[in-house]
Amino acid sequence: MLLVSSKLASEKATIDTSSPEGTARIHVVFNKGKPVTVEPASTILFMGGG
């Protein structure tokens, strides 16, 4: 999230990842920092950590 909202904020970026503990795949397309496609729809996007 940090990357797509800063250095990649002017680009289209596709992110393929997995859920934190399960085996489900997550596919998100960001265009200029905003999510335009999110699969599955129940995906929760957040920025931060700790």
Added chain:
Amino acid sequence: MMKPVHNSRLFFAAATLLFLVCAGQAATKQGPQKQGRLNAEEQKVINYLVADWGEDYSVTSVDIAMAALKMKPSEESRFRIGNHIKAHPELHEIIRRWGWVTLVLTPDEKLIARTLINAERDGKPQPTVSDIAKAVGITEAQTDRGLSMLERYEVVQRAASKGAGYKVVPRYIKWEPRLDFIFHKVSLDSGRQFNTN
């Protein structure tokens, strides 16, 4: 008192034994080095990764680097490159920080490992190849190939069971769940692909 002939025989036997021990040690040291030697194309993948790691939080994996260099897909080459990374954490801080598993396994292999780890960790019956394929969203043939690669990397080992016939090596079950076998692949319109953390 020993006779001189007896002494020379003892000396000869000791020298022969010393020679055999030294030869054995040399063979043991040479073995892994020879096995780990990469060809020029495989070395290019290592060079690519060492230059890429850390840029834009990159933890790019071997499969992505091979594709970026338009290298002919080869499970054997991928294993040899991965094994080299596993054996040489001194190559880059990213290997030491994120672990070779993150950099070496494909997304499918990571999810296959997670399926087995989660089942063992939660005390559930070991999943079958069919169960794993369904959970990961791949074919059974792809699952078999993934399990075989995980066995070569000693993440899993064969075990008699009603499931897929593998069990996870204990050290991987104890890993922190949220850091286990993760991948975040970024694909840009320019064609650049990399993994990030």
